[in-house]
Amino acid sequence: MPQHVPSSLRAAFPRAPQHLPALPPPRRIVFLAHRDLRSPAAGGSELLVDRLADGLTRLGHQVTLLHGGPALPAAGSTRPDGVPERAYRVVSAGGELGHYLRARSAFGRRVGDCDLLVEVCDGMPYLAPLWHHGPTLCLVNHVHTDLWRMRFGGPLTPAARIGRRLEHWALAGTRHRRLLVAVSPSTAQALRAIGVERERIRVVHNGVEEPGPRADRSPEPLFLAVGRLVEYKRIDLLLRLWERVRPVTGGRLLIVGDGPERERLERLAGPGVEFTGHVSEAEKHRLLCAAWLLLHPSAVEGWGLVVTEAAARETPAVAFDVPGLRDSVADGETGVLAHGESSFAAAWCTLALSAHRRELMGKAARERAARYRWDRTVGQFRAVAAEAVRNPAP
Template sequence: MPQHVPSSLRTASSRGAGPHPAGSPSPRRIVFLAHRDLGNPAAGGSELLVDRLADGLTGLGHQVTLLCGGPAAYGAFRDYRVVSAGGQTAHYLRARSAFARQVGDCDLLVEVCNGMPYLAPLWHHGPTLCLVNHVHTELWRMRLRGPLAPAAHVGRRLEQWALSGAQRRNLLVAVSPSTADALHALGVDPARVRLVPNGVEEPGPRADRSAEPLFLAMGRLVEYKRIDLLLRLWERVRPVTGGRLVIVGDGPEGPRLRRLAGPGVEFTGHVSEAEKHRLLCEAWLLLHPSAVEGWGLVVTEAAARGTPAVGFDVPGVRDSVEDGVTGLLAHGESSFAAAWCTLALSTHRRELMGKAAEGRAAGFRWARTVRQFEAVAAEAVRGHGPGAGTPGGRGS
């Protein structure tokens, strides 16, 4: 079923679409404060989103800087400026001094909060906007276990306070209704949340679908993506469907997952954009067993090539997959395996879902995402200052 979106979020998400509105703000200096940049070997969907926003805003005349943790990829292939604030962990502590030293000032600071916050509102007194891909509530426990369990508790509490407390006077951008719901559950006023879904590139010329069953999983090989679960299910599915399971991506889980892999499994590591496009076109299904997502960008990338997805009914994935229309959502491991086999064995149903997925993906383009974000950025600037009340002109 399609995800219900509160009226306040629907209104916010429609702002900025279409031509640049008359009387819109002049180009301003915008700084993104984020964990990584797109050139980082560990980059994922969050980094791609920030890159597309920064590049798109630059194209609209804004002066954009990305202040991030290292290693940062400097190069002429980007039109916006990239500045490193230090090491992967240390930059959280150095963000304030790096901002003062290497940026100096801006008209809007966008804090990208993906778990560990920068607490920018405590040290930056100009307009601030918080961009949230997904709330890490359960991920803290998944990533920090055993002796590190106390740190998981601290991280969870810090994230909650940062989003509901430190950002209490600012607008927050959520990339999906699931993320907006999670923010509300943490105590964030829904009136301060704006929905700006991820976009996708125009896919270009289509490669032919594979003649033999080809199932694709794509993303960072990290624990919460649950590729190990997929490998277990493959042992049950393969005797029914045959074919290949291709896993694209790198990450810390890679060596362990390769040891777990049985017959018919291929690991490609990182691939080029051209190879990624080819695989998304050739695949019969995208398999996305992640425990949580902000949006599940690869689901929309696959959909743009007419490839339906099978995932779990979890935050983010339930937003990017329209259950029963553009793919199937499972409620357990056996349900996932059954959905996988069902679509693999039914060419007609798979093709109908692929066409529906392609049609839905056409409504998500990066140009629209950038326009929506630009409108929220302008609202954040207008709402800042003495007597402004709650951002967006609503009373506090």
Template sequence: MPQHVPSSLRTVPTGTAQPRPATASPPRHIVFLAHRDLGNPAAGGSELLVDRLAEGLTGLGHQVTLLCGGPAGHGAFRDYRVVSAGGQAAHYLRARSAFARQVGDCDLLVEVCNGMPYLAPLWHRGPTLCLVNHVHTDLWRMRLRGPLAPAAHLGRRLEHWALSGAQRGNLLAAVSPSTAHALRSIGVDQGRIRLVPNGVEEPGPRADRSPEPLFLAMGRLVEYKRIDLLLRLWERVRPVTGGRLVIVGDGPEGPRLRQLAGADVEFTGHVSEADKHRLLCEAWLLLHPSAVEGWGLVITEAAARGTPAVGFDVPGVRDSIEDGGTGLLAHGDSSFAAAWCTLALSTHRRALMGKAARERAARYRWAHTVRQFRAVAQEAVRGWAP
């Protein structure tokens, strides 16, 4: 593993183990078991992470297969194999049979746990590694309300047991110190947790910053991203700052959010990579009001373009924003609005934070992420006992 450890990773207690030097051959065939592939319309940061890991590992000579739910149509555009295990929900029940039918065997199975588990260690007779973006503890209640509240309770208990019980003896790769902390809080032995933070692409030529105030929010439009809160705060901020609020992305919350939006708000839906890059460069600030993240990948993508961010002091976001350095962390709604106005009105402070953000983002590249993950994968295979 590389010897340099980014400052955000030093917040993990020294008892959290890191991969030991490799002494055995790395796994040849790696299978990722995940909810979606990158071509799914609902794909987000987790799918991008798996795609970058799969592409990077393929480039290093590994054979990689992604077994996922949904149509799984992205494989035609990738060097790794993508196969479907079934529909959006049914594939959780069919994962075992789909693995036996379409994969057969592998040197390492990577279960990507995003709330609902596959319980792979209970049926896979071989090395297993769990990749965790974030623990969904409070999100179960947010997503399943009213008559579905009992299901939220069951889902939460199942997730916690799957991570702390079913995965007992296996390594868990966490994407941030916050995720590592959440795993420890539900009973996962810290000696089994490894940190593999997200990376970003090397940004292309910069586009010019917008001459007028341009504020950007980017991500899937789902409840926990709290874009509805951002729209309410915009009504307080807009008279102070002026400008436009641009919201990039789509999702089930889209229709409701469009009805809530006031003046000078633009919804773009999905955008191309070129337009995404341009908007991240043009924006004065990235606004990220999410209730929780694994890492907050879009924050680092904005930072790579020299764009500071404002977010809440919540898991994941506090890892990707260095408070007072690369952006500001808020502790409440009024604090978020005040931070937004403060940076919008100070060109000098935005420039300093943008420079610091760009320098910090330069430490997070996908090639580094792939190397870290490969070391953890090798350790998982080396430590497995039949």
């Protein structure tokens, strides 16, 4: 497993100012992203964009999200279930894959112009600096270097090789030297590894909502994994480890989320495993409060937003020492970072059998999560956005 990001490296990347500057005149900001939050495949990246767009709108900016997928009702309308729509504008650029080719024309037809275009780079790039002549900013959750191989399986196929090269070129090799926002020191380090200059990188962490009243902790062992069921989340590995852990701890393992891997994973699951599919925010809150541990076996993350969501509810995490998760989990304080499958299983069993240690870690996790709130994230991102507009790339 990769080693920790050195503290010297964590401090080396510029960070956005901690305090909001005076409010400038409202600017027109467009986010160009793969999915909208209401997509069935939405995850942490979509939640981050939603919170940024909503927060910037509340600060007086005019924000539009241009994305792939079905068009949504106009801003300010109300859904049939009575829930108000978001304040910012949401525009579809076409299908989930086709919109990559149509993004430029959809921007011209449906948006027209803006003061800042924020390209959300989640693997396949839009190459916005090549066709948008105004200021651009790139938001990066994580660099997909190793995920291209995992996505296409086996050796590095031609498709995976092309995807990886295109992503690296878009981030590090385009002629426009735009700023890039990384969501963690690990992502910043990955950007440096592919050749992005240090002075172009700004680190803006994810936030978390202030949780509502606590729900009860489960009296019986309850372990939780939350996320989209795709290859790199490695839920199959978690299911294998459960067969080693279950005889020691007993209890239940809940897998919250959906995705293309679900059918295969359900076939692999042994006794005590339950797949819930998508759940409401209220139910997710209840489960995060009830769980004894959050389990996060992912191979890589940008940050690992659910770790902070669990931490805010005093639930420690067991994860692998991989990019992103080594930033959101303080090893030995708010959870445990494992360096292999055996150490993951050992940490799982040890914490399950020690209520006192879980309680101490849970309290430390809650205290750490209090430092990460969405208003702080929006403020830091807004400062970087102002910098990108004030000093556009040549």
